[in-house]
Amino acid sequence: MNEHAREPLGALKSILKRQYIWGIVAIALLLLINVIKEPTYLAISVGHNGHLVGNVIDILRSAAPVMMIAVGMCLVVATKGIDLSVGSLMAVAGAVAMEFLSSAPNTPGAAFAALGLVIVVTGALGAINGILVSVVGLQPFISTLVLMLAGRGLAKVITGGQNTSATNDVFRWFANGYVFGIPVVFVLALAIVIVVGLVVRRSALGLMIEAIGMDPKAARLAGINRRALLLTVYIAGGVLAGFAGVFATATVMTVDVSRTGYLLELDAILAVVIGGTSLAGGKFNITGAAIGAVLIATLDKTVVFLGVSSSASPAFKAIVIVALVLLQSERVRRMFRQRRAARPAKREVVAA
Amino acid sequence: MNEPLPIVEMNDISISFPGVKALDAVGLRLFPGEVHTLMGENGAGKSTLIKALTGVYKIDEGEIRVAGEPRRFTGTADAQSAGVSTVYQEVNLCANLSIGENVMLGNEVRGPLGVNWRATHRAAHDVLAKLGLGHLNTKLSLSTLPLAIQQLVAISRSMVEECKVLILDEPTSSLDANEVEQLFGVIRQLRDQGVAILFVSHFLDQVYAISDRMTVLRNGRFIGEHLTRELPRAALIAEMIGKDVASLNAAEAGERRDPRTGTVPVYEATSLSRKGALEELDIELRRGEVVGLAGLLGSGRTELARLIYGADKNDTGTISLHGTPTQIKNPAKALSKRIAFSSENRRDEGIIRDLSVRENMILAVQAKRGWARPLSRREQNEIVSKYIAALGVRPTDPERPIRLLSGGNQQKVLLGRWLATEPEVLILDEPTRGIDVGAKAEIMDYVSGLADEGLAVVFISSELDEVVRQSDRIIVLKDHRKIAEIDGGSGTSTDNIVTIIAEDHSADEYAGLAVREEVAS
Numbered sequence: 084m085n086e087h088a089r090e091p092l093g094a095l096k097s098i099l100k101r102q103y104i105w106g107i108v109a110i111a112l113l114l115l116i117n118v119i120k121e122p123t124y125l126a127i128s129v130g131h132n133g134h135l136v137g138n139v140i141d142i143l144r145s146a147a148p149v150m151m152i153a154v155g156m157c158l159v160v161a162t163k164g165i166d167l168s169v170g171s172l173m174a175v176a177g178a179v180a181m182e183f184l185s186s187a188p189n190t191p192g193a194a195f196a197a198l199g200l201v202i203v204v205t206g207a208l209g210a211i212n213g214i215l216v217s218v219v220g221l222q223p224f225i226s227t228l229v230l231m232l233a234g235r236g237l238a239k240v241i242t243g244g245q246n247t248s249a250t251n252d253v254f255r256w257f258a259n260g261y262v263f264g265i266p267v268v269f270v271l272a273l274a275i276v277i278v279v280g281l282v283v284r285r286s287a288l289g290l291m292i293e294a295i296g297m298d299p300k301a302a303r304l305a306g307i308n309r310r311a312l313l314l315t316v317y318i319a320g321g322v323l324a325g326f327a328g329v330f331a332t333a334t335v336m337t338v339d340v341s342r343t344g345y346l347l348e349l350d351a352i353l354a355v356v357i358g359g360t361s362l363a364g365g366k367f368n369i370t371g372a373a374i375g376a377v378l379i380a381t382l383d384k385t386v387v388f389l390g391v392s393s394s395a396s397p398a399f400k401a402i403v404i405v406a407l408v409l410l411q412s413e414r415v416r417r418m419f420r421q422r423r424a425a426r427p428a429k430r431e432v433v434a435a
Numbered sequence: 436m437n438e439p440l441p442i443v444e445m446n447d448i449s450i451s452f453p454g455v456k457a458l459d460a461v462g463l464r465l466f467p468g469e470v471h472t473l474m475g476e477n478g479a480g481k482s483t484l485i486k487a488l489t490g491v492y493k494i495d496e497g498e499i500r501v502a503g504e505p506r507r508f509t510g511t512a513d514a515q516s517a518g519v520s521t522v523y524q525e526v527n528l529c530a531n532l533s534i535g536e537n538v539m540l541g542n543e544v545r546g547p548l549g550v551n552w553r554a555t556h557r558a559a560h561d562v563l564a565k566l567g568l569g570h571l572n573t574k575l576s577l578s579t580l581p582l583a584i585q586q587l588v589a590i591s592r593s594m595v596e597e598c599k600v601l602i603l604d605e606p607t608s609s610l611d612a613n614e615v616e617q618l619f620g621v622i623r624q625l626r627d628q629g630v631a632i633l634f635v636s637h638f639l640d641q642v643y644a645i646s647d648r649m650t651v652l653r654n655g656r657f658i659g660e661h662l663t664r665e666l667p668r669a670a671l672i673a674e675m676i677g678k679d680v681a682s683l684n685a686a687e688a689g690e691r692r693d694p695r696t697g698t699v700p701v702y703e704a705t706s707l708s709r710k711g712a713l714e715e716l717d718i719e720l721r722r723g724e725v726v727g728l729a730g731l732l733g734s735g736r737t738e739l740a741r742l743i744y745g746a747d748k749n750d751t752g753t754i755s756l757h758g759t760p761t762q763i764k765n766p767a768k769a770l771s772k773r774i775a776f777s778s779e780n781r782r783d784e785g786i787i788r789d790l791s792v793r794e795n796m797i798l799a800v801q802a803k804r805g806w807a808r809p810l811s812r813r814e815q816n817e818i819v820s821k822y823i824a825a826l827g828v829r830p831t832d833p834e835r836p837i838r839l840l841s842g843g844n845q846q847k848v849l850l851g852r853w854l855a856t857e858p859e860v861l862i863l864d865e866p867t868r869g870i871d872v873g874a875k876a877e878i879m880d881y882v883s884g885l886a887d888e889g890l891a892v893v894f895i896s897s898e899l900d901e902v903v904r905q906s907d908r909i910i911v912l913k914d915h916r917k918i919a920e921i922d923g924g925s926g927t928s929t930d931n932i933v934t935i936i937a938e939d940h941s942a943d944e945y946a947g948l949a950v951r952e953e954v955a956s
Contacts, residue, residue, distance in 0.1 A: 297789050300783055302787065306856075
C-alpha cells in the first residue's frame with residue numbers, strides 16, 4: 084500500500100530534478116503574464132469546421148519547426164558537436180520543395196514526392212557535415228559553418244534567385260491543416276520527438292552517443308564505432324531540418340531563400356540547452372529540447388502580445404533566457420544555497 | 436671530499452592528495468654544474484616532486500632552500516624569475532608564433548613605441564646562438580622546426596632570464612638518436628656554464644650517458660641519492676622496482692599452469708611493428724597461459740598491447756588467430772575477434788565518468804552486438820550482478836555513477852566490462868596501478884583463475900615482482916624492442932629480468948650514444 088503511494092511521488096520527484104522543469108516553469112510564468120494582461124489569453128474556442136483556435140494553438144504551431152530541428156540538434160550536441168547548418172538546410176528544403184511543386188501537378192502524389200526529394204537532399208547535405216566531422220576530422224563548428232553559408236547560396240541556385248511559390252493542397256495541409264482539431268504540423272513534430280526519443284532510448288544508440296560525447300577515447304576502446312555514429316546523427320540532423328523547412332515554407336507555399344529558417348539554428352541550440360543538454364556533450368534529453376522549443380515559441384508570441392517594440396524584443400528575449408540559464412546553473416544554485424547555509428552558521432558563532 | 440653548496444635543497448617534502456600520499460619525506464639536492472637525474476617508475480613521484488619545487492603543488496611539510504634561502508614558489512613563473520626554469524615533456528610553445536617571438540615571449544625588448552621587434556629578434560638570436568642555434572632565422576614560424584629543435588628553442592626560452600636551475604621533464608621521449616645527441620650537447624654546455632640541471636628520462640642508456648648524480652624514488656619515497664659512476668645499472672633497477680620484494684615472490688611462484696604448447700596459438704603475430712612505437716617482434720599467445728610483458732616505462736609494453744588490440748595500427752606484421760590469417764584494424768574488430776584490452780589509463784581511456792556502473796560494464800558487449808540489438812534490462816542486470824558479485828565490486832549499487840567509486844572498484848568494473856565480451860585473449864595493461872593492496876590481490880587472484888579456465892592473458896605491470904609472480908612466460912622489452920623471452924616458474928626471479936635489461940647494450944650502438952664507462956655488476 085505504502086509503496087503504491089510512494090511511487091507516483093517518486094516519479095514526480097525525478098521530474099522535478101530534471102533541468103527542463105525550469106523551462107516548464109518559464110512557460111507557465113510567461114503565460115501567466117499574458118493572462119494578467121488579457122484574462123482570456125488561454126481561451127481555446129472551436130472555430131468553424133471543428134478546428135481549435137486560440138493563442139496556445141498558435142504557440143504550438145509556431146513551435147513545431149524549432150521542435151524538429153531541436154531534436155536533431157540535441158543528438159549532435161550530445162556527441163560534443165554542433166550543427167550550425169540546420170537553418171540554411173531549411174531554406175534548401177523549401178527551395179527544393181517549391182521548385183519541384185511549381186512544375187508538378189496539384190496531386191497528393193506530388194506532395195509526397197516533394198517530401199521524399201527533400202529528405203534525400205537534406206539527408207545528403209547532413210551526410211556532408213557528418214563526413215567532414217567524422218572522416219576528415221574537422222571541428223563540427225567549422226564543418227557545419229561551411230554549409231550554413233553555402234546552404235543559402237545553394238537554395239538561391241535551386242530557385243534561380245527567386246522566391247518560388249507553388250500550389251499543392253496536400254502540401255499546404257501539412258502546415259495549415261488540422262487533425263482532431265490540432266494543427267497537423269504540431270502533431271507531426273510531437274510524433275518526431277516521440278519516435279526519435281523511443282528509437283534512441285529503446286535501442287543502444289542513446290548510450291553509445293552519450294559515450295562518444297563523454298569520452299571518445301574510452302568509447303573507441305570499448306569498440307564503439309564513432310564514425311558511423313557521428314555520420315548518423317548529422318544525417319538525422321539534416322533530415323529533420325528538411326522536415327522543418329517543408330513545414331516552414333508550406334504555411335505560405337513560398338520559399339524565401341534569405342528568410343526561411345534564418346538563424347533558427349540558434350533557437351534550436353537554445354532549446355537544447357534549456358532542455359538540460361550540456362554543450363560539452365554527453366547526457367542528453369530530447370523531451371527537454373522539445374520543451375525548450377515550446378518555450379522559445381511562447382517567448383516570441385509573448386513579446387509580440389505585450390507589444391514590446393520590435394527593436395527592444397531581442398533584448399527582452401535575451402533577459403528571459405539569461406535568467407533561465409542562470410536558474411539552471413548548478414553553480415549559481417549552489418551559491419544561493421551556501422548563502423542560506425552561511426547565515427545560520429554565523430549566528431551560531433556569535434552564540435558560542 | 437668537499438662538496439660545493441647545493442643551489443637547490445629540498446628536505447623532507449611531503450604532499451598528500453585525497454586518499455594518497457604522493458610524496459613522503461622526500462629530499463633532493465641540485466648542485467651547480469651538475470646533471471642530476473630523477474629516477475623512478477610511474478607513480479614514483481617524480482613529476483610531483485618537480486611540481487613541488489616549482490610551486491605548482493603546495494607542499495604539506497618540508498622546506499625548500501634555493502641558494503641557501505628558504506623559498507616557496509607560487510608557480511612556474513615565480514620559480515622562473517628566481518632562476519628555476521622548467522621545460523616540460525610536451526613542448527610548451529606557440530607553434531603559430533615565430534621562433535624569436537617564442538623565445539622572447541614575456542621578455543620582449545620595449546622601446547618608447549611599444550615592443551621593438553628588431554631588438555627583440557636580435558636578443559632572441561643572441562640567446563639561441565649561445566646554444567649553438569645561431570643559424571636559425573628567428574622570423575620563421577616555430578612550426579617549421581623539427582620537434583627536437585623546438586625542444587632546444589624551449590630551453591633557450593628559459594635561458595633568456597638568468598637561469599641557475601634547469602628542469603627537463605622527459606625531454607627526449609619523442610626524439611630520435613641524433614636529436615638526443617644534439618640535446619645532450621646543449622645540456623653539457625649549460626652544465627659547464629654552471630647551471631644545475633634536473634633531468635627526467637626513462638631511457639637508462641641516456642641517463643647513464645648524461646647524468647652525474649641521481650636520486651631514486653619509489654612509491655613517493657626517497658630511496659637513495661648516488662653518483663652515477665658509483666651505481667651499476669642492476670643496482671639502479673633494483674632500487675627503482677624494490678628488490679626486497681623479489682625474495683618474497685620466488686617462494687610464491689611455485690605452482691605453474693601447464694600451457695598447452697602443442698596446440699595452435701590463439702593469437703600469433705610475426706614481425707609486428709609500428710614506427711616510433713615498436714620495432715619488429717614476434718609474439719604468440721596460447722590458451723590458459725599468462726604472458727607477462729616486462730620492461731621499464733617507455734620500453735614498448737603498452738605500445739605492443741595497443742598493437743595487438745588494434746588501438747594503434749601496425750605498420751608491418753602478419754597476424755593470425757587460431758592459425759587463420761586476419762587483420763585487426765580497430766578495437767571494434769578486435770572485440771569481434773574476441774580480444775579485449777584494458778588500458779593503463781583508467782581515467783581517460785577506461786571508465787566513462789558520467790555513466791553508471793551498469794552502463795560502463797555493458798558498454799563493450801553492447802558495442803559488440805551493435806546498436807540495433809540492445810541488451811534488455813534483464814540481460815544487463817544479469818551481466819552486471821554476475822560481475823559485481825564475482826569481482827566483489829563495492830558498493831554493489833549498479834546505478835551509481837562510476838566516478839564515485841574508488842580506483843580499485845573502477846578497475847573491477849572495467850575488468851567486468853571486458854570479461855562480459857567473453858574474450859579469448861585478455862590484455863591487462865597495469866590493472867593494479869594506483870589501487871589499494873586489498874583490491875590488487877583480489878584482481879590478481881581473479882586473473883589467475885581466468886587463465887586456469889583457458890583464457891590467454893597478457894599481463895603488464897611496472898611492478899616486476901607482480902609480472903614474475905603472475906606469468907607463465909615473460910617477454911622482456913627495452914627501448915621499444917623485444918630483448919628476451921623467458922619462461923616463468925621457480926627458476927625466474929625479478930633479478931633475472933633486471934640483469935637482462937641491465938646487460939642489454941645493443942641499443943647503445945644503435946643509438947650511437949657515448950656510454951660512459953660504467954661498473955656493470
